[in-house]
Amino acid sequence: MITSAACGSGTAGTPGPGPGPGPVPGGVPQPVRYQPLTEGLPPIPQVDAPLAIRVIQPVANQPRPSVDSTFVYGSVGTGDVALLVNGVQVPVAPNGAFIAYLPLPADGAWRLEAFKGRERAEATVSYRAPSTTPTQPGPARTGSTPEGAFPAPLAGVVTGGADMLATGSDAVYARPTPTGTYRWFFPRGTRLSLVERRRAQYRVQLDTASAWIDTTAVRVQPGAAPAAPASGAMQAQVVPVADGAELRVASGFAPFLVNVVDGGVTVTVYRAGTATVQVERNEFVTGATMTAAGAGATQAMVSLARGAWGYRASYRPDGTLVVRIRQPPRVDAGDPLRGMRIVIDPGHPPAGATGPTGLYEGDANLAIGLRLAERLRAGGAEVILTRTTDAPLELAPRVEQAVERDAHLLVSVHNNAFGEGQNPFRSHHTSTYYFHSFSRDLAAALVAEIAPVVRIPNRGAMYGNLALVRPTWMPSTLTESLFMPIPEQENALRDPQFIDRLAEAHARGIAAFFRARAGR
Numbered sequence: 001m002i003t004s005a006a007c008g009s010g011t012a013g014t015p016g017p018g019p020g021p022g023p024v025p026g027g028v029p030q031p032v033r034y035q036p037l038t039e040g041l042p043p044i045p046q047v048d049a050p051l052a053i054r055v056i057q058p059v060a061n062q063p064r065p066s067v068d069s070t071f072v073y074g075s076v077g078t079g080d081v082a083l084l085v086n087g088v089q090v091p092v093a094p095n096g097a098f099i100a101y102l103p104l105p106a107d108g109a110w111r112l113e114a115f116k117g118r119e120r121a122e123a124t125v126s127y128r129a130p131s132t133t134p135t136q137p138g139p140a141r142t143g144s145t146p147e148g149a150f151p152a153p154l155a156g157v158v159t160g161g162a163d164m165l166a167t168g169s170d171a172v173y174a175r176p177t178p179t180g181t182y183r184w185f186f187p188r189g190t191r192l193s194l195v196e197r198r199r200a201q202y203r204v205q206l207d208t209a210s211a212w213i214d215t216t217a218v219r220v221q222p223g224a225a226p227a228a229p230a231s232g233a234m235q236a237q238v239v240p241v242a243d244g245a246e247l248r249v250a251s252g253f254a255p256f257l258v259n260v261v262d263g264g265v266t267v268t269v270y271r272a273g274t275a276t277v278q279v280e281r282n283e284f285v286t287g288a289t290m291t292a293a294g295a296g297a298t299q300a301m302v303s304l305a306r307g308a309w310g311y312r313a314s315y316r317p318d319g320t321l322v323v324r325i326r327q328p329p330r331v332d333a334g335d336p337l338r339g340m341r342i343v344i345d346p347g348h349p350p351a352g353a354t355g356p357t358g359l360y361e362g363d364a365n366l367a368i369g370l371r372l373a374e375r376l377r378a379g380g381a382e383v384i385l386t387r388t389t390d391a392p393l394e395l396a397p398r399v400e401q402a403v404e405r406d407a408h409l410l411v412s413v414h415n416n417a418f419g420e421g422q423n424p425f426r427s428h429h430t431s432t433y434y435f436h437s438f439s440r441d442l443a444a445a446l447v448a449e450i451a452p453v454v455r456i457p458n459r460g461a462m463y464g465n466l467a468l469v470r471p472t473w474m475p476s477t478l479t480e481s482l483f484m485p486i487p488e489q490e491n492a493l494r495d496p497q498f499i500d501r502l503a504e505a506h507a508r509g510i511a512a513f514f515r516a517r518a519g520r
């Protein structure tokens with residue numbers, strides 16, 4: 001799992017006990033064998049060992065979730081076991097793994113009883129008792145600006161640093177609503193017209209639209225009235241550079257939005273007025289225009305013979321917006337991995353999910369990643385692994401490696417987990433994530449190869465606001481192949497031959513993505 005959005009995303013199902021469990025009529029219960037949720041994964045081996053109950057989720061003393069029902073999973077250490085969880089019989093897999101979806105106990109305690117022949121074991125996992133001390137209101141925020149709409153707009157400058165991950169460059173993000181997904185990436189120096197503060201966010205007036213940005217990313221210019229929207233002709237030029245082309249716009253630090261579109265790149269600059277663009281055409285750049293885009297905005301369109309692979313945007317000290325547009329690599333259809341530089345990121349640690357018998361997601365991800373790297377190298381690719389050991393690595397350096405090394409692709413390898421209250425029997429699926437539209441084909445190519453190998457329901461390529469899929473310099477995707485908490489899915493991730501097949505599926509997806517771009 002990763003942060004809060006993937007690995008546990010999805011919608012909570014309606015309560016239900018899941019397959020198998022039922023009330024116990026009385027006496028010592030007989031084992032109920034766990035039935036895998038889907039067929040086709042490696043069979044779960046039989047384990048014969050002493051009873052040992054270990055609950056992975058929920059964790060003792062965690063806060064009580066505000067849901068009606070939730071999942072409980074872990075292991076009893078051995079097969080052929082009858083397991084009761086708060087009096088409801090729960091099937092147990094041959095290796096002792098179990099998972100159930102049950103009503104939240106009124107007293108906040110999960111009581112487990114396990115029976116194997118004459119052996120009996122029990123365990124209790126309780127939520128933290130509700131705090132009896134009323135929560136103290138935090139100190140009132142004493143910002144330099146009042147909360148609410150400002151009587152007149154204030155001038156602000158982006159100071160950078162709030163999200164180094166956004167683009168792999170020094171940019172901060174802004175979004176269309178205070179809790180919406182990131183849409184704009186503003187480099188350091190961008191000048192903003194601030195019209196409102198709500199808690200720790202400013203509302204920025206763009207054209208007719210507005211954007212929300214963290215107050216920590218903006219310095220308010222003391223006493224300064226906002227600069228009147230500069231008018232007059234805005235000069236722009238498109239110049240060939242080594243790895244593609246640069247659009248340079250004398251926009252005076254105006255906020256902007258970059259979009260990779262079919263056949264080129266659009267850059268919307270939130271500044272009104274006339275604009276002219278000079279373009280140096282070559283085999284990559286076929287033309288450029290600048291036109292008014294509604295009230296208060298001007299849009300540049302750079303037309304590209306082979307489309308854009310990615311971009312980076314920054315401001316020069318003189319207020320020139322520089323959008324570096326990356327040209328696609330040349331791909332040989334018969335040998336699509338040859339010469340490609342690919343960053344493989346085995347997800348976690350820190351954080352990450354753990355399966356019922358204790359398999360850690362970070363270990364499974366690394367096993368897949370190492371095998372995937374071998375497959376790609378055998379195909380002629382240059383592969384950079386963000387980690388090759390179990391030492392923790394935060395998200396930022398993972399993205400930075402891909403951007404600094406000019407990787408053609410970034411693929412982050414994960415396996416999934418459930419969010420509190422989700423019904424595991426209904427919510428498990430394989431999926432891949434992308435953020436930018438130019439990464440969607442990559443996500444789709446991978447999940448198309450992964451789904452037939454994992455043989456669980458296929459959710460396909462999904463939009464996700466995740467750090468590892470936000471860089472703008474190359475297509476990137478994050479794979480969530482299987483769910484760690486489900487017994488047969490955890491077991492498959494312990495199987496070296498299955499890991500091979502899963503890694504090969506990733507490699508085939510990557511090759512297919514490149515192959516589709518051959519000849520362009």
Ligand SMILES: [Zn+2]
Pocket residue numbers: 001002007347348352353361414415416
């Ligand atoms: Zn993960």
